[in-house]
Amino acid sequence: MRKSRSQIYDELLVIKCRQGDKAAFDELVGRWQKRLWHYACRVTGSESAAWDVVQETWFGIIKGIRKLDDVSVFPRWAFRIVNNKCVDWGRRQRRQGRLNNELTKQSRNESDEKQNGDEKNESLQAAIEKLSPERRALLALRYSEGFDVSQIAEILRIPEGTVKSRLHRTINELRQLMERD
């Protein structure tokens, strides 16, 4: 598989980070921060939670980057960390007794004020909010981040068959939710 220039540049930055180059690390954060944040925001459904999750993710990356021998796996590795942090966040929320739906509704109301989407998008947003964070993660990895099934399996550490069946189920669930609305 041929790599794009952007991928090679990311790999170069990871190598420089492993060597202790602070400027390279700042650049890596600049290149990946937004993408990781949007993913965290989609999974958690909260902008403030996304900042916390992404901060924890970068701390995890800093700790683990020295041990990352194969630099080409950096994107999947980073998404695995952010996904794990999102799962931890979800667990903490459940432990604190807060309802996830309340948070997502609250954050969605905030973003609704900022943007005017068309009706189709609104019904989609509403349907997605009703999905569990695990299902949202699956959808975000597949359709927003563009990972293929094998890469998602690697990120979520589940078999490829499970990814396919869960994706199929999630899409059906989403369709049913949209039809109901």
Next chain:
Amino acid sequence: MNDFVKRLLCGWSGGSYDLDKNSAFTQDVGKVYKKQLRKAVIECYVRLAFAAAITVYGAIGIKYNTGWHVTWALFTAIVGVNAAMVIILWYWQIQTKLSIQKEMKELQLQIAELTGKNPPAEN
């Protein structure tokens, strides 16, 4: 169905990204990286100092002791020297490997820029 979902998900809002918060965030994360880096360097020097201390202890033991104490001192000195060597070699090996990897990536990037195409795949 997949295309339908894909099209719909293009409109899936990922939140509005706060650029002001981003710069402060990048600085904070950068500080943590720097701190972690310093910690790693200190750890390496502590290990090296420990190995050197064992070597010195062994060397002194060889000079002033007799009998089985000399054997013990010799053993300690050998362990100390070897530990120091391992630490230095490990550091050198990692740095060399990273330097080669870095040069290879820079070369790949140059090829891509010169030809205007994506570089060949790695084996």
